[in-house]
Amino acid sequence: MDKLFQDTQEKGYKSGFISIIGRPNVGKSTFLNRVIGQKIAIMSDKPQTTRNKVQGVLTQNDSQMIFIDTPGIHKPKHKLGDFMMKVATNTLKEVDLILFMINATEGYGRGDEFIIEKLQTVKTPVFLVVNKIDAMHPDELLPIIEKYQQLYPFAAVVPISALEGNNVDTLLEQIKEHLPEGPQFYPADQVTDHPERFIISELVREKVLHLTREEIPHSVAVVIDSIKKMDNSDTINVMATIVVERDSQKGIVIGKQGKMLKEVGSRARVDIENLLGSKVFLELWVKVQKDWRNKASQLRDYGFNESEY
Numbered sequence: 048m049d050k051l052f053q054d055t056q057e058k059g060y061k062s063g064f065i066s067i068i069g070r071p072n073v074g075k076s077t078f079l080n081r082v083i084g085q086k087i088a089i090m091s092d093k094p095q096t097t098r099n100k101v102q103g104v105l106t107q108n109d110s111q112m113i114f115i116d117t118p119g120i121h122k123p124k125h126k127l128g129d130f131m132m133k134v135a136t137n138t139l140k141e142v143d144l145i146l147f148m149i150n151a152t153e154g155y156g157r158g159d160e161f162i163i164e165k166l167q168t169v170k171t172p173v174f175l176v177v178n179k180i181d182a183m184h185p186d187e188l189l190p191i192i193e194k195y196q197q198l199y200p201f202a203a204v205v206p207i208s209a210l211e212g213n214n215v216d217t218l219l220e221q222i223k224e225h226l227p228e229g230p231q232f233y234p235a236d237q238v239t240d241h242p243e244r245f246i247i248s249e250l251v252r253e254k255v256l257h258l259t260r261e262e263i264p265h266s267v268a269v270v271i272d273s274i275k276k277m278d279n280s281d282t283i284n285v286m287a288t289i290v291v292e293r294d295s296q297k298g299i300v301i302g303k304q305g306k307m308l309k310e311v312g313s314r315a316r317v318d319i320e321n322l323l324g325s326k327v328f329l330e331l332w333v334k335v336q337k338d339w340r341n342k343a344s345q346l347r348d349y350g351f352n353e354s355e356y
């Protein structure tokens with residue numbers, strides 16, 4: 048159970064979820080392939096039954112960046128249900144950082160307008176990543192950046208060429224600076240993950256936050272330890288650990304005679320069964336891991352305006 052956390056006790060380890068958004072063809076996949084390398088895989092061919100896809104995980108000595116896709120935010124022309132739109136916007140609120148990627152060789156368009164409108168409702172820091180700078184004259188860059196900066200207070204603006212690699216390392220450094228201190232969520236050799244794993248952890252986390260209201264901070268983490276089909280049955284066994292910061296919080300999450308944990312489990316199980324389309328046996332554990340949040344994320348919880356740093 049402690050496996051995923053064993054390397055992350057030392058201070059200063061940074062980790063977090065990064066959503067890459069942008070119009071089609073701006074170069075999101077090219078960027079990810081460059082960052083994560085050839086091993087990256089398309090993880091699910093299920094059309095948007097899931098809310099987020101982990102697209103790639105970059106593990107370094109001092110950090111882990113988990114890049115996720117936010118379905119629903121890229122395709123403003125499609126008729127999106129309220130639900131998908133809400134899910135997409137909620138995801139943007141929950142990640143640690145948003146990369147809004149644009150194509151420097153194209154002008155500002157309707158798709159960008161749609162995305163910027165959604166960004167107005169989130170407090171998560173947003174980087175403007177201006178891609179394809181190799182395909183333009185440097186003099187053309189500044190007016191584009193200025194145009195976007197008038198529309199949104201970006202936490203950073205980073206011009207790159209995902210294709211040729213220019214400035215990609217600088218972008219990664221800046222991302223790292225903006226991530227909170229946190230655990231290594233995935234094993235170091237894992238570059239991708241089944242989207243279900245992330246969704247399941249989010250479903251459990253949602254129930255914890257919902258049922259405990261203000262008593263448990265939003266940065267509670269849920270780690271999925273295993274998802275296995277049980278022998279000789281259609282039931283899927285899911286083991287997950289809820290990570291809190293203090294013993295008192297552990298008490299709250301477990302509840303009197305385990306009542307709270309049981310309620311979290313039974314509510315989460317229903318959702319997970321819907322997600323996976325089969326019967327689920329859910330085993331939950333609670334673990335205290337002191338102070339894995341750093342100051343930045345605590346400030347965020349108290350409403351610090353992140354566009355200012």
Ligand SMILES: Nc1nc2c(ncn2[C@@H]2O[C@H](COP(=O)(O)OP(=O)(O)OP(=O)(O)O)[C@@H](O)[C@H]2O)c(=O)[nH]1
Nearest residue numbers: 070071072073074075076077178179182208209210
């Ligand atoms: N010149 C140039 N072309 C690039 C760069 N990055 C991506 N491209 C090209 O732009 C096209 C689209 O790139 P993708 O990475 O597929 O874009 P995407 O945003 O993932 O596209 P969707 O999956 O449709 O959202 C491809 O032909 C890439 O080769 C870049 O930095 N410079």
